Amino acid sequence: MPEHPCRALPALLTLVGALLLARTGEPAALLAAIPPFLVGRGVADITGEPAEAGMMGYASPRQRTSGIHLRQRSRAFVVVDRDSGHRVALVTVDLAMVFTAVRQAVLRRLALSLGNHYGDANVLITATHTHAGPGGFAHDTLYNITTLGHLPRTFAAIVDGIAESVERAHRDLAPGTVSLARGELHDASVNRSRRAFERNPAEERAVFPSGVDPTTTLLRFDRDDGPIGVINWFATHNTSMTVDNTLISGDNKGYAAYHWEREVSGVDYRDGRPGFVAAFAQTNAGDASPNLNLRPGSGPTEDEVENTRIIGLRQYAAARRLWDGPCEPLTGGVATRRSNVDMSRLPVRAEFTGSGRAERTGDALLGASFAAGSTEDGGGGLPIFREGVDANPVVRAVSEVLYRLAPTLRRRHAPKDVLLPPGVLGWTPRVLPLHLVRVGSLHLVGVPHEVTAVAGLRLRRTVARELGVSPRDVLVAGYANAYAGYLTTPEEYDQQDYEGGHTMYGRWQLPAYQQEFARLAADLRAGRPSAPGPRLPERFRDPVRLRPGVVLDAPPPGRRFGDVVREPAARYAPGHRVLVVFVGAHPNNDLHRGGTYLEVQRREDGTWRTVADDGDWSTRFRWSRWGLAASRIEVSWDIPPGTRPGEYRVTYHGDARDLFGRITPFRGVSRTFTVS
Incomplete structure (x- = not known):
């Protein structure tokens, strides 16, 4: 990192404190110059x-x-x-x-x-x-x-x-x-x-x-x-x-x-x-x-x-x-x-509302424009809905009935076209x-x-x-x-x-x-404490789980876990993409938190040194099903500009589950290739 006026500040304060101590003999002068924080x-x-x-x-x-x-x-x-x-x-x-x-x-x-x-x-x-x-x-x-x-x-x-x-x-x-x-x-x-x-x-x-x-x-x-x-x-x-x-x-x-x-x-x-x-x-x-x-x-x-x-x-x-x-x-x-704060029923004083009177928040309601999504960011919207007030006439008609029946609802939520009440359903906080x-x-x-x-x-x-x-x-x-x-x-x-x-x-x-x-x-x-307000939930009911976990990993007939089914080419240059395909297992068996599913390694003095893993921008780790119980693993590496010439290989770390739930780690290693 380059030298910067703020970077030198802790050392400068220590030096000033030492000079003050030598001049005054007062430890307080030194303490006053010590950096004001502990940081980590x-x-x-x-x-x-x-x-x-x-x-x-x-x-x-x-x-x-x-x-x-x-x-x-x-x-x-x-x-x-x-x-x-x-x-x-x-x-x-x-x-x-x-x-x-x-x-x-x-x-x-x-x-x-x-x-x-x-x-x-x-x-x-x-x-x-x-x-x-x-x-x-x-x-x-x-x-x-x-x-x-x-x-x-x-x-x-x-x-x-x-x-x-x-x-x-x-x-x-x-x-x-x-x-x-x-x-x-x-x-x-x-x-x-x-x-x-x-x-x-x-x-x-x-x-x-x-x-x-x-x-x-x-x-x-x-x-x-x-x-x-x-x-x-x-x-x-x-x-x-x-x-x-x-x-x-x-x-x-x-x-x-x-x-x-x-x-x-x-x-x-x-x-x-x-x-x-x-x-x-x-x-x-x-x-x-x-x-x-x-x-x-x-x-x-x-x-x-x-x-x-x-x-x-x-x-x-x-x-x-x-x-x-x-x-x-x-x-x-x-x-x-x-x-x-309980945002579903909070009184709001007139000095903040701008309406000239006190108001109140309401139970969480989602409008029809929520279902339209954010089209600029591709927000997963449904094509039958549109953004904008009165843009969804069917929902608007239903909302008008609700607002006539419940004037307080209108006061809190209009002009929203009410589509879904997640607050009433207990689906949101x-x-x-x-x-x-x-x-x-x-x-x-x-x-x-x-x-x-x-x-x-x-x-x-x-x-x-x-x-x-x-x-x-x-x-x-x-x-x-x-x-x-x-x-x-x-x-x-x-x-x-x-x-x-x-x-x-x-x-x-x-x-x-x-x-x-x-x-x-x-x-x-x-300098006074704040009122804590209502308690946040400390215990949560066991949430619904609809997706089954991994049942079994099994390689295709005639294959073993870690086999390479597509080897890299013999030689690449920086800017090219290396692609290796392995016989793999379901990656959810072990998330490798703090670790990696892949390593790109360079040979140095007879040993292999890792130069990239699955946390690097230059790599991609892709999983797909291969039949019923097998997994296809694609590892790609976009060779960055300035990559050192030498001998390289790609390593894959997998974990296979058997019918009894036992998980066994394994490894696949590609053939070597040259970057030049």
């Missing part, structure tokens, strides 16, 4: 079932995992205020969303492994919102429908990996500094719901001339031995990969993190040593698409994989410019406030967590929703006003701690495009959040 970082694998698992995000029953392009990871930073001892864990996960059940299970594991250091108040878990990972890790029925129920092994992999990343960050704690930089990025997002955005007041629209929030924010962590990592926030949907993709991937934010860690910093995820950690997190991305041509998989090119790389690289490049420029060292400690985190001058508003740009602006301004700080010092941390759809402004809600139809608790949902976050901010400023 950790990264861990959270990849779930890579075969036949319904994928989370697009809600398409046909999108089921068939392998891995990039492994999903959890990235954690722990910051401790050395003066007060207060701490917070900031966790970014390559998931479509975080569910309450996941966070509660993580907290239970952390309590067992790390005692009372981490709990409900000081662990903020946010998702990048990739749509390229296995689902089935919710305990809320609505989000398990298209995955055919709960997937316990995926759930366990996610929980174990998140907890592991926090445990590693905790063990890594050492004196350090935290600094902040801000900039703008203008070619990695576009407003996908412009007509809803245009309903907002002109003053708010003027803040975002292009219709999206271009702010990119960097939080960097440094210690005496150098920089240890960053968190970057930027608002764009993590949907460069389309509904046609069935390989697990962290999408554009996952690639941005991978590029900085693996390709720039040389981190080896499997060597067990702390390395540079780069988390690319979400903020108010509810109406921001990476598909710059407003078509799935389109923009800046017509290749979804290349788009993923380009949009990821643009986020990295913007973050790196901040890294290389001026930064603001943070002081002032760490503080958090947490509270739960009623009680949701709110989280406010301060690290120095930066305040994070943890919201369990997909927040649009203007909704985020209103939240930030509300919190900033209550705290007496600038809105630039307040940042929305979306997809945080739980998930319950979108958060739009009342004006955007009235348009009833996809985002408004998925704003489940009604027209007054955003004012309700403004009210409650104003309460948390007032508590934080006054």
